Amino acid sequence: MKMTDIPFIMVDDNPCAVPLYRQIYEAVCRSILSGEFNRGMQLPATRQLAKELGVSRMTVVNAYDQLLAEGYIEGRTGAGTFVASTLPDAMLRVEEVHSSHRQEPDQPRNHTLSRRGKWLASTSVKTLRVQADSDNYAFQNGMPAVDEFPFRVWSQIASRRLRNPPRELLGYGDPAGYLPLRAGLAAHLKSARAVRCDASQVIIVAGSQQALDLTARVLLDPDDVAWVEDPCYPGAHNTLLSAGAQVISVSVDKEGFDLADALKRSRNARLVYVTPSHQFPLGVTMSLSRRLALLEWAKRSGAFVIEDDYNSEYRYAGRPLASLQGLDKDGRVIYVGTFSKTIFPSLRLGCHVVPKDLTDAFIAARALVDRHSPLLDQAILADFINEGHFARHIRRMRSLYAERQQVLVEAAQRDLKGLLEVAPAEAGMHLVGWLPKKTSDKAASEKAARYGVEAAPLSAYSTNPLPRGGLVLGYTAVNAKQIRDGVRRLAQALS
Numbered sequence: 001m002k003m004t005d006i007p008f009i010m011v012d013d014n015p016c017a018v019p020l021y022r023q024i025y026e027a028v029c030r031s032i033l034s035g036e037f038n039r040g041m042q043l044p045a046t047r048q049l050a051k052e053l054g055v056s057r058m059t060v061v062n063a064y065d066q067l068l069a070e071g072y073i074e075g076r077t078g079a080g081t082f083v084a085s086t087l088p089d090a091m092l093r094v095e096e097v098h099s100s101h102r103q104e105p106d107q108p109r110n111h112t113l114s115r116r117g118k119w120l121a122s123t124s125v126k127t128l129r130v131q132a133d134s135d136n137y138a139f140q141n142g143m144p145a146v147d148e149f150p151f152r153v154w155s156q157i158a159s160r161r162l163r164n165p166p167r168e169l170l171g172y173g174d175p176a177g178y179l180p181l182r183a184g185l186a187a188h189l190k191s192a193r194a195v196r197c198d199a200s201q202v203i204i205v206a207g208s209q210q211a212l213d214l215t216a217r218v219l220l221d222p223d224d225v226a227w228v229e230d231p232c233y234p235g236a237h238n239t240l241l242s243a244g245a246q247v248i249s250v251s252v253d254k255e256g257f258d259l260a261d262a263l264k265r266s267r268n269a270r271l272v273y274v275t276p277s278h279q280f281p282l283g284v285t286m287s288l289s290r291r292l293a294l295l296e297w298a299k300r301s302g303a304f305v306i307e308d309d310y311n312s313e314y315r316y317a318g319r320p321l322a323s324l325q326g327l328d329k330d331g332r333v334i335y336v337g338t339f340s341k342t343i344f345p346s347l348r349l350g351c352h353v354v355p356k357d358l359t360d361a362f363i364a365a366r367a368l369v370d371r372h373s374p375l376l377d378q379a380i381l382a383d384f385i386n387e388g389h390f391a392r393h394i395r396r397m398r399s400l401y402a403e404r405q406q407v408l409v410e411a412a413q414r415d416l417k418g419l420l421e422v423a424p425a426e427a428g429m430h431l432v433g434w435l436p437k438k439t440s441d442k443a444a445s446e447k448a449a450r451y452g453v454e455a456a457p458l459s460a461y462s463t464n465p466l467p468r469g470g471l472v473l474g475y476t477a478v479n480a481k482q483i484r485d486g487v488r489r490l491a492q493a494l495s
């Protein structure tokens with residue numbers, strides 16, 4: 001290595017190194033971009049620099065030519081070579097210019113991350129990351145039949161909206177969401193789920209995930225206790241953990257979230273996360289007495305309950321129970337709904353229904369996170385709902401999914417006898433297949449993957465050991481043929 005009188009220029013004459021002219025070029029670029037070389041500063045003459053560096057003059061000439069061509073420096077006849085007085089475009093591409101010299105670590109250095117950042121970088125959050133989709137969707141969980149979605153209607157609405165969009169859809173919108181969508185949803189939730197609300201309480205969010213995040217921001221302080229179901233939806237469990245809450249996993253039995261077990265584990269909690277209409281992933285419906293007891297406890301202790309109503313539209317038998325929010329007389333329930341199961345997940349739209357006295361705080365939190373969801377998408381969805389297409393689509397999907405569930409149950413009861421116990425369910429988009437006692441569901445899931453079948457192990461969602469292992473089998477995104485084929489492959493994997 002040699003260094004010139006002007007600092008910053010060093011060359012490495014090892015034959016394996018970057019060519020010498022390129023090293024000089026990059027060193028000068030770096031010094032200009034970092035401000036060490038001011039605009040208009042004179043550079044040494046090529047002969048002088050070559051001498052100082054112990055390289056041929058041609059090497060320096062080549063470097064200067066490149067710098068001249070890219071506008072970093074300029075020659076003034078008779079006066080010499082100077083750092084350019086105007087910025088070249090390449091300055092805007094600092095990353096590219098120095099790519100050969102970058103030595104950034106792949107993993108964040110320990111000191112760079114906050115406590116929350118370290119936690120986020122840990123593996124558990126990756127459960128929400130989706131692997132690249134293969135062509136085979138058996139038995140991907142939580143995915144609707146997107147090939148059955150009425151895209152013709154959706155695109156007609158979209159082109160009508162896009163042809164001549166009013167200014168109100170092109171500027172910044174209300175962080176609470178597009179009012180006609182909020183009003184349409186308030187009406188829909190009232191009639192379909194007995195949710196008690198008006199449009200002012202409905203906040204449009206980027207899917208349930210954002211609703212969970214906003215709830216944690218607005219209602220939880222670090223170390224507050226939050227109760228979650230065990231097993232639990234990782235999107236909720238992880239969000240509460242990342243907010244610094246003390247998350248306590250509470251048993252779920254045939255009646256759903258067990259308040260008595262919760263109270264044994266911790267005297268109180270600030271927030272509770274439940275999926276009352278269809279517990280994720282076990283599929284249990286929370287009984288009315290448990291619902292009333294939970295609301296009574298929340299009222300007494302001043303706590304809040306998140307009701308994640310992620311797929312309540314899909315009930316095939318039995319009378320749907322009204323939402324927990326509809327039973328709440330004390331403004332204790334934060335209702336969360338999503339369009340990921342009824343439209344398609346990439347839309348990233350959902351809704352939050354919050355108690356009246358909390359709306360301002362939730363709307364302010366939303367505004368700070370990302371202002372609001374895309375207005376044009378909200379307007380298209382509003383028309384889709386308000387013109388009756390949404391209700392029609394749900395009716396169609398409900399009967400399609402009921403058929404698909406039946407195909408899965410029949411195929412499983414025929415081909416998976418003794419390997420996996422699969423029983424019909426009254427609601428939902430997946431079934432839990434129970435493995436023989438003492439069989440590891442993780443190992444079974446890995447074997448299934450080797451046969452091209454996705455079947456998430458139940459234990460991946462649980463904190464405390466489960467009495468029996470199981471596999472989560474989503475059936476809504478696959479047609480009858482794919483279901484039967486998936487069951488055959490699962491049987492090969494498990495036998």
Ligand SMILES: Cc1ncc(COP(=O)(O)O)c(C=O)c1O
Nearest residue numbers: 142207208209233280310338340
């Ligand atoms: C329990 C539960 N809630 C919510 C969601 C949907 O999340 P999002 O609206 O963020 O897509 C899912 C998706 O699988 C889920 O299983």
